[in-house]
Amino acid sequence: MKQMSDQLDLTVDGEGSTADGRNALLEIRNLRKRFGGIDAVDGIGFDIEPATITGLIGPNGAGKSTTFNLITGVYRPDGGTVRFAGEDVTGFRPNQLAKRGLVRTFQITRELNEMTVLENMLLAFKGQLGEQLYRSVLPVLRREVVEQEHELLASVWEILELFELDHLAHEEAGTLSGGQRKLLELSRALLTNPEMLLLDEPMAGVNPSLEQHLLERIHELHGEGYTFLLVEHDMNVIMEHCERVIVMHQGQILADGSPAEIQQNEAVIEAYLGGEV
Amino acid sequence: MTADDGGRLSSLAKYVPGFLTASDDRPRWLDDLRLILLATAVVYLTFILLGLIGGLSINGITRELQAVTLLSASIALVVLALNLHWGYTGLFNIGIAGFMAVGAYTTAMVTASPDARIPGLGLSLWIGIPAGMIAAALVGFIVALPALRLRADYFAIVTLAAAEVIRRLYNSSSLDQFELFGIALGTGSGRGIRDFPNIRNTVSRHILYADPGGPSDPYPWGQLLFTIGEEFDLIAFVIERIVYTLFIIVLVILVFVLLTRTANSPFGRILKAIREDELATKSLGKNTNRVKIKAFMLGCAIMGLAGIVWQGSRGNVTPDLFMPIITFYIFIALIIGGSGSNAGGVVGAVLFAGLLFDGPPMVERAVNNLVDLPRTNTMNDALIGLANLDPEVFFGYVMVQMSSLRFMLFGIVLILLMIYRPDGVLGHRNEPAAAIDLRKQQAPDHEETNEVDETDE
Ligand SMILES: Nc1ncnc2c1ncn2[C@@H]1O[C@H](COP(=O)(O)OP(=O)(O)O)[C@@H](O)[C@H]1O
Ligand SMILES: [Mg+2]
Numbered sequence: 050m051k052q053m054s055d056q057l058d059l060t061v062d063g064e065g066s067t068a069d070g071r072n073a074l075l076e077i078r079n080l081r082k083r084f085g086g087i088d089a090v091d092g093i094g095f096d097i098e099p100a101t102i103t104g105l106i107g108p109n110g111a112g113k114s115t116t117f118n119l120i121t122g123v124y125r126p127d128g129g130t131v132r133f134a135g136e137d138v139t140g141f142r143p144n145q146l147a148k149r150g151l152v153r154t155f156q157i158t159r160e161l162n163e164m165t166v167l168e169n170m171l172l173a174f175k176g177q178l179g180e181q182l183y184r185s186v187l188p189v190l191r192r193e194v195v196e197q198e199h200e201l202l203a204s205v206w207e208i209l210e211l212f213e214l215d216h217l218a219h220e221e222a223g224t225l226s227g228g229q230r231k232l233l234e235l236s237r238a239l240l241t242n243p244e245m246l247l248l249d250e251p252m253a254g255v256n257p258s259l260e261q262h263l264l265e266r267i268h269e270l271h272g273e274g275y276t277f278l279l280v281e282h283d284m285n286v287i288m289e290h291c292e293r294v295i296v297m298h299q300g301q302i303l304a305d306g307s308p309a310e311i312q313q314n315e316a317v318i319e320a321y322l323g324g325e326v
Numbered sequence: 327m328t329a330d331d332g333g334r335l336s337s338l339a340k341y342v343p344g345f346l347t348a349s350d351d352r353p354r355w356l357d358d359l360r361l362i363l364l365a366t367a368v369v370y371l372t373f374i375l376l377g378l379i380g381g382l383s384i385n386g387i388t389r390e391l392q393a394v395t396l397l398s399a400s401i402a403l404v405v406l407a408l409n410l411h412w413g414y415t416g417l418f419n420i421g422i423a424g425f426m427a428v429g430a431y432t433t434a435m436v437t438a439s440p441d442a443r444i445p446g447l448g449l450s451l452w453i454g455i456p457a458g459m460i461a462a463a464l465v466g467f468i469v470a471l472p473a474l475r476l477r478a479d480y481f482a483i484v485t486l487a488a489a490e491v492i493r494r495l496y497n498s499s500s501l502d503q504f505e506l507f508g509i510a511l512g513t514g515s516g517r518g519i520r521d522f523p524n525i526r527n528t529v530s531r532h533i534l535y536a537d538p539g540g541p542s543d544p545y546p547w548g549q550l551l552f553t554i555g556e557e558f559d560l561i562a563f564v565i566e567r568i569v570y571t572l573f574i575i576v577l578v579i580l581v582f583v584l585l586t587r588t589a590n591s592p593f594g595r596i597l598k599a600i601r602e603d604e605l606a607t608k609s610l611g612k613n614t615n616r617v618k619i620k621a622f623m624l625g626c627a628i629m630g631l632a633g634i635v636w637q638g639s640r641g642n643v644t645p646d647l648f649m650p651i652i653t654f655y656i657f658i659a660l661i662i663g664g665s666g667s668n669a670g671g672v673v674g675a676v677l678f679a680g681l682l683f684d685g686p687p688m689v690e691r692a693v694n695n696l697v698d699l700p701r702t703n704t705m706n707d708a709l710i711g712l713a714n715l716d717p718e719v720f721f722g723y724v725m726v727q728m729s730s731l732r733f734m735l736f737g738i739v740l741i742l743l744m745i746y747r748p749d750g751v752l753g754h755r756n757e758p759a760a761a762i763d764l765r766k767q768q769a770p771d772h773e774e775t776n777e778v779d780e781t782d783e
Contacts, residue, residue, distance in 0.1 A: 123605065147611030159606035161599050163756055167764050172599050173610050177592040179761055180612075182620055185591030186584055191761065194591060198761045206769050215769045221756070241610055 073132075074099040074245055074276050075151070080119055080129035082112075089115040091300035092129065097245070102267065102277040104287040104308075107297035108320070113280045114156050116297070117247050121153045122146050134244065148175065150244030154251060156280070158230040160237075162223030166214060169222050169233060170205040173240035177201070204240070211266070212236045213259075227254035232263065245276040252283060264290055288312065296320075354763065355586070358669035361752065365673040369394060369680030373688060380691035384558050392567050394684045399574040400636035402675035404656045406581050406668055407628035413665035414589050414759075415621050416601030418482040421469070422629055422656050424489025425462045427648035429630025430638030431496055433458035434519040435511055442521030444503060444512040451523055455634055462630025463623040465492070470622045474615060489650065497645040518644030525639040530569040574635060578672070581628055586668050588624070595759040597621055658682070658736055661743060664750020666757075673752060682735055690728040693721075701726055 073096035082090040090112045097103055105113050118124045120131050122143045130139045133151050146152075161169050179185040179194035209215040212232045217225060222233060231251055238246055252260045264286065267277060281287050287294055288308040296304040296317050304314045311317055370391060377387035404422060411417040437454035438446025449457075465488075473484040495501060496513045503512035513519065531538035534548035544552060555565045588594050596617045599607040607614050637647040655678065663674020693699070702708050702723035711719025724731060743750070758764035 121609065123609075143605065143608040144611050144613050147609055152611070153609060155606070155609075159603050159609075161602035161606060163602055164595075164598060165758055165764065167767065168595060168598070168758050168760065171592070171760060171764075172595050172607070172612075175611050179592030180596060180617075182588065182593045182624070185593045185761065186587045191587065191591075195761045198592070202762070202764075202767060203770065210769065218767075218769065219765065237610070 072099065073097060074134060075120070075278070076130075076132040077116075077120065078130045078132075080116070080131065081127045082115055082119055082124060083127055084115075088300045090119060090126075093297070093300070093302050094129070095295055095302065095305060097276060097278055099244075099276050100271065100274050101293065102271050102279070102291050104291035104294045105278060105280045105297065106282075106284075106287055106294060107303070111297040112300040113297055114249055115300075117153055117249050117280065120146075121151065121247060147241060147243075150242070151247070152238045152241050152243035152245070153247035154231075154234040154238050154249060156249040156253070158227070158234050160222035160225070160230050160233050163221055165219055165221055166209070166225070166233060167202070167205060167218050169237055170209065170240055171198070171201055173237045174201050174204075175241055208236050208240060213262070228256055228259050231255050232259065235263065235266075239270070243275070245278070246270075248277065248279040250280050250282060252281060252286060260286075354757070358672075361669050362672050362676065365676040365680075366395075366398075369398070369676055369685075372680070372685065376685075376688040376692040379696060380688065381695045382691075385560055385564065388558065388560055389564055389567070390684075390688065392564065392571050394680050396567070396571040396574060397684060398676045398679040399571065399578050400632060401656065401659050401679050402578045402672045403574070403581060403632040403636070404629055405659045405663070405671040405675045406578070406585050407625040407632070408656050408660050409665060409668055409671045410585050410588065410597075410621055410625040410628075413660065413667070413671070414594060414601065415597040415618060416478065417618065417622055417625075418478050419485045419622075419625070420482050420650075420653055420657070421485030421487075421489030421492075422653040423648040423650055424485075424492040425466060425626045425629040426633030426637065426652065427489075427492050427496060427643075427645070428465045429458040429462040429633035430643045430647070431458075431513060431519070432461035432630075433525075433634045433638055434522045434643050435513070438519055438522040440510065444514040444519050444521065445510040446519070446522060447509070447511075451525065451528060454522075455525075455631070458634045458638075459627040459630045462633070463627040466623045466626030467619060470619050474618050474622070486650070486653075489648075489653065493645050493648050496648075514644075516645065518642055520642040522641060524641030525635060526570045527566070527641075529573050530566040533569050533573070534566065570639075577631070577635065581631075582668055582672065585628075588621075589668065589759055590757070591759070591761050593617070598759045655683070658740060661740065662751055664752045667750075667752065670750055670752045674750065677751065682732065682739060686728045686732050686735065690725050693725055699725055 075097040077096070078094045079092050080090055080094065081088065081092050093112075093116065105116070107113055115124065119126045122138075122141050122145065125140050130137060132138065133146065133149060136149070138146055138149065138151070143153075161172070164172070177194075178197050179191075184190045184194055206215065206218075209218055212235070214229065214232055214236065217229065222230065225233060231254060235246075235248065235251055251263060255263060267279075267290070271277060279291075288311075291308060294304075294306065294308050294311045295302060296311060296314075298320045303320060304311055304317045306314070373390055373394060374387060377390055382390065404426065408419065408422060411419045433451070433454040435446045436449050436457045437451055438444060438448065440446065440448045469485060469488045473481045476484065496518075497516055498513075499515045501513045502515040503510065505511070528538070531541045534544055534551070535541045536543040536545055551565050551569070552562060555562070589597070596607060596612050596614070599610075599612070600614050600618060604614050633648070637643065637652075659674040659678035660671050661674070662677050663670035663672065665671070699722035700719055702711065702719050703726060705723060705727075708720045708723030711717070711723075
């Protein structure tokens with residue numbers, strides 16, 4: 050229900066059409082990044098369509114996290130382009146991308162340790178009145194800021210209950226367990242009202258029942274029109290929950306297709322699944 | 327979380343009677359005020375006691391109290407600004423003295439008479455003081471623009487270097503007198519600027535007298551103060567000083583409110599988030615560079631103001647009023663109080679000024695009045711005395727050298743703090759950054775279950 054209008058816009062300006070005529074939300078072309086002598090990301094390209102769940106897999110060191118960092122502006126690419134919602138966003142800073150609705154979580158969680166769960170969550174809302182210094186300090190204007198804080202807090206409580214974090218609301222984020230931090234990061238990212246979420250190993254360290262819970266949430270959000278790209282190690286998760294899987298190996302894309310296709314792909318089995326199957 | 331009751335109950339307040347301890351139902355500012363008054367009371371009682379032992383008159387004790395209050399309030403002004411930089415945002419600014427210098431010098435240059443030896447613009451203090459603050463903020467902007475891209479430790483080096491460059495520029499003979507767009511100006515190099523209004527006198531006389539130039543013809547409130555003063559044998563000069571001290575206290579209150587509002591707001595939340603993890607903050611869509619620059623400039627403006635009403639308030643400024651040691655004092659005060667809390671900062675300022683800075687000379691006077699110690703002048707003699715089991719000789723040395731031994735005291739206090747109270751005297755005070763008191767918020771009873779999607783703003 051959220052991105053329908055955006056999709057129409059894309060059709061009109063004709064940008065972002067993929068080969069089969071559908072519109073891509075995220076388009077990656079020939080992206081590269083070198084670290085010293087290593088081609089961490091070596092000329093990859095793919096499109097992500099709106100309201101899809103795509104899995105990005107590959108052995109350790111394949112370049113998945115680096116790809117995320119390039120897309121979200123943490124690193125500057127050495128070459129290639131990133132387009133989001135039809136706009137060339139190559140080299141944009143993380144805050145510029147988050148403003149446009151491209152939001153990510155980190156493999157190693159980056160919760161704000163000395164801030165409580167409530168503070169962490171409240172930070173996420175975009176365009177808060179009180180982010181303007183003058184509104185926060187001037188007597189009459191501050192009243193509106195206080196009012197808005199109450200409104201935002203109501204939304205925070207809802208999502209905390211949904212993620213079963215409400216009993217931790219007053220704890221400092223640094224005291225949470227690894228799994229709780231993953232949940233905090235995901236729910237915080239959701240409060241930014243994103244178009245697309247890039248999740249770097251969201252299930253790592255999350256206990257199985259929470260993991261199930263998290264996956265259900267992702268499917269619900271998917272139903273609401275959110276787009277997901279997720280890096281995940283657990284093959285079952287990827288195969289069961291993603292519509293499409295992109296496999297990276299040594300900085301390149303090895304295969305790209307439906308889970309069933311990937312499972313049968315010779316190169317993938319050799320390079321990656323070989324040991325397990 | 328520490329065991330101190332949600333971070334509110336300070337360890338200090340635990341040992342005092344109920345009316346002075348913090349409570350969850352009381353507003354935050356009342357708790358803060360309570361702590362500050364408690365620290366002030368400790369210093370005042372110490373001073374009155376030492377003053378009486380030292381044989382001071384009421385006039386003398388009042389002057390000492392006024393002096394220590396003025397120093398505390400002046401330091402508090404800068405500590406609050408540093409707390410905005412370092413405590414809330416994590417900007418390690420060790421160039422404080424430089425920004426204070428820019429404030430004081432700009433005010434001096436704007437208000438000095440055009441006919442003076444070092445000519446100025448001859449404008450009123452109403453223009454001069456804001457001009458000084460704006461100049462300090464602009465210099466802060468120039469320093470911050472390149473430096474904010476650097477890592478925290480490099481940022482510190484840049485601010486320190488900037489402060490020294492600023493002081494040396496004011497000291498430089500090439501800027502002694504110069505012309506800017508055809509207007510004669512000057513910094514007076516090493517001798518500084520002398521011919522601009524004495525802010526202390528100007529402010530207090532404007533408050534007290536209808537004819538401040540005289541000064542004569544006091545206002546009714548002025549008359550009242552003088553009458554009360556006569557009861558205690560206080561001369562007009564002391565009353566004027568007290569009034570100026572009150573003026574600085576009002577400034578501290580205004581800055582306190584301004585910065586507490588800044589911290590307890592969505593803006594302050596971004597500052598705190600930057601301190602914790604800047605990349606995570608950026609990834610949530612916050613323009614951290616812009617926020618950092620705003621916070622840095624605001625803090626610099628307040629440092630400029632402090633430079634004006636503290637070192638620059640006696641009608642002359644010289645470069646050596648702004649040595650790096652000033653920055654060091656401010657850091658000690660903030661560390662004592664505990665960075666991250668405005669109330670802690672003010673308490674730190676009061677304890678530093680009272681017990682560490684102005685306290686030792688009071689002790690010296692009291693001891694000299696009580697006992698007749700030998701005047702030992704060298705540490706060698708003192709140590710020989712100690713070795714000969716003659717502590718009098720040693721204590722005599724301590725008394726003679728009290729004002730320089732203070733610096734050792736600072737070091738000892740810092741080391742003890744690091745060991746026993748690394749979060750400051752008040753302990754860990756992590757105040758949630760929001761315009762409403764988050765500690766009191768509870769999850770609503772959920773009759774209606776809304777969808778996440780409705781969190782859209
Ligand atoms: N900041 C960095 N500096 C140097 N090398 C890096 C950096 N980040 C990643 N790499 C290297 O790039 C390659 C890809 O890493 P990464 O993207 O983290 O892999 P993945 O997330 O798929 O496990 C690895 O060889 C890794 O060592
Ligand atoms: Mg990785």
